[in-house]
Amino acid sequence: MARRKRDHLVETALGLFMRDGFHATGIDRILAEAGVAKMTLYNNFHSKEALIVAALERHDAAFVDWLQSRVEALADAPGDRLLALFDALDEWVSGDDYHGCPFMKACGEFDDVEDPVHAAALAHKRRVFIYVRELAEAAGADDPARLAGELFLLIEGAMIVAQMTRDRSTARRARAAAEVLVAATLTAS
Amino acid sequence: MARRKRDHLVETALGLFMRDGFHATGIDRILAEAGVAKMTLYNNFHSKEALIVAALERHDAAFVDWLQSRVEALADAPGDRLLALFDALDEWVSGDDYHGCPFMKACGEFDDVEDPVHAAALAHKRRVFIYVRELAEAAGADDPARLAGELFLLIEGAMIVAQMTRDRSTARRARAAAEVLVAATLTAS
DNA sequence: TGTAAACTATACAGCTCTGTATACAGCAGA
DNA sequence: TCTGCTGTATACAGAGCTGTATAGTTTACA
Numbered sequence: 517m518a519r520r521k522r523d524h525l526v527e528t529a530l531g532l533f534m535r536d537g538f539h540a541t542g543i544d545r546i547l548a549e550a551g552v553a554k555m556t557l558y559n560n561f562h563s564k565e566a567l568i569v570a571a572l573e574r575h576d577a578a579f580v581d582w583l584q585s586r587v588e589a590l591a592d593a594p595g596d597r598l599l600a601l602f603d604a605l606d607e608w609v610s611g612d613d614y615h616g617c618p619f620m621k622a623c624g625e626f627d628d629v630e631d632p633v634h635a636a637a638l639a640h641k642r643r644v645f646i647y648v649r650e651l652a653e654a655a656g657a658d659d660p661a662r663l664a665g666e667l668f669l670l671i672e673g674a675m676i677v678a679q680m681t682r683d684r685s686t687a688r689r690a691r692a693a694a695e696v697l698v699a700a701t702l703t704a705s
Numbered sequence: 706m707a708r709r710k711r712d713h714l715v716e717t718a719l720g721l722f723m724r725d726g727f728h729a730t731g732i733d734r735i736l737a738e739a740g741v742a743k744m745t746l747y748n749n750f751h752s753k754e755a756l757i758v759a760a761l762e763r764h765d766a767a768f769v770d771w772l773q774s775r776v777e778a779l780a781d782a783p784g785d786r787l788l789a790l791f792d793a794l795d796e797w798v799s800g801d802d803y804h805g806c807p808f809m810k811a812c813g814e815f816d817d818v819e820d821p822v823h824a825a826a827l828a829h830k831r832r833v834f835i836y837v838r839e840l841a842e843a844a845g846a847d848d849p850a851r852l853a854g855e856l857f858l859l860i861e862g863a864m865i866v867a868q869m870t871r872d873r874s875t876a877r878r879a880r881a882a883a884e885v886l887v888a889a890t891l892t893a894s
Numbered sequence: 895t896g897t898a899a900a901c902t903a904t905a906c907a908g909c910t911c912t913g914t915a916t917a918c919a920g921c922a923g924a
Numbered sequence: 925t926c927t928g929c930t931g932t933a934t935a936c937a938g939a940g941c942t943g944t945a946t947a948g949t950t951t952a953c954a
Contacts, residue, residue: 693858898952915937
């Protein structure tokens with residue numbers, strides 16, 4: 517099957533998109549890096565935009581799986597898992613190869629909410645938010661959606677600040693703030 | 706003087722960069738929109754990158770001035786001014802013409818921290834952080850840098866989430882979280 | 895071993911990009 | 925009127941871009 521080639525193409529593309537941006541990365545460079553012919557690309561995707569969407573969708577599934585498995589490995593109690601979100605985040609954004617969140621970058625370069633690329637990225641963010649809300653519900657928060665919304669802002673804030681500053685303490689600072697928010701909600705109930 | 710033409714060019718460029726992105730916006734479109742000849746651009750800036758940096762530097766000053774004046778108009782007490790930051794933020798990100806924070810977008814498209822564009826954007830973010838820290842100091846926070854760092858994460862998180870989702874309640878949610886963090890710090894001292 | 899599908903290589907069409915070159919117009923001041 | 929400055933208009937060089945066309949090669953599998 518062509519699964520291998522296709523997957524390799526999508527993975528290579530995402531790596532280059534992250535480092536250099538979507539518009540700044542040309543098809544030819546992706547093909548050269550992946551060692552794939554141009555016609556193979558256009559036999560699998562009908563445009564560069566379709567390749568971008570495929571890359572985002574693939575990374576969506578991989579990232580959510582990774583996040584959930586890390587959180588579950590790092591903590592057992594529901595309340596602790598809300599904070600383990602930030603430990604997992606720290607592992608990611610403090611890495612040497614961190615180039616920011618692909619989905620944020622996609623929304624930045626494709627501003628229109630109706631754009632398929634923006635929509636795919638936004639769908640991913642919604643999935644992450646839902647996971648945070650489920651953790652908040654499990655932790656017995658008074659208003660899980662509200663707590664999740666606030667923690668989500670800290671998560672996204674840490675991602676973008678870590679990308680801009682490359683400061684490795686960013687996620688830990690977000691965790692410290694999250695501790696206050698979680699404690700305030702759980703003791704209030 | 707040529708000040709007028711130059712300023713108009715920079716303003717037009719920033720507007721287009723925000724809507725369509727830096728790489729996706731060509732010189733020719735900027736010139737057409739601004740009604741300026743190409744040679745006028747290259748007599749004032751030695752490259753497109755220089756124009757981008759100029760646009761960011763100009764917006765840096767304008768934005769910080771606007772933010773400070775809004776915060777001072779919205780609240781008097783130092784503690785209230787920390788929260789007024791989020792009210793001002795709300796005015797901005799809830800507007801119809803909000804297309805995200807220019808400095809975030811710049812860091813997204815110019816990933817390398819050494820890049821002049823990234824550096825200019827980062828310098829702006831540092832200025833905003835310093836202002837937040839000054840407000841935290843004036844409010845008598847125990848650890849002003851820590852509180853400012855946490856509030857800064859909420860501010861940046863609100864900017865990026867509002868851009869991705871176009872949800873107009875984003876900044877208010879950030880404010881609610883900020884209230885908890887501010888209260889926790891001020892009552893602890 | 896024969897056949898169909900998938901992949902490669904290469905050339906190219908048509909467009910857009912940044913940046914430069916050149917010729918010209920308007921205008922201020924001596 | 926001459927000079928110098930600023931801006932305009934236009935053409936163009938050289939590169940890169942997405943996407944297509946065409947012909948040949950490899951691979952999978954019955």
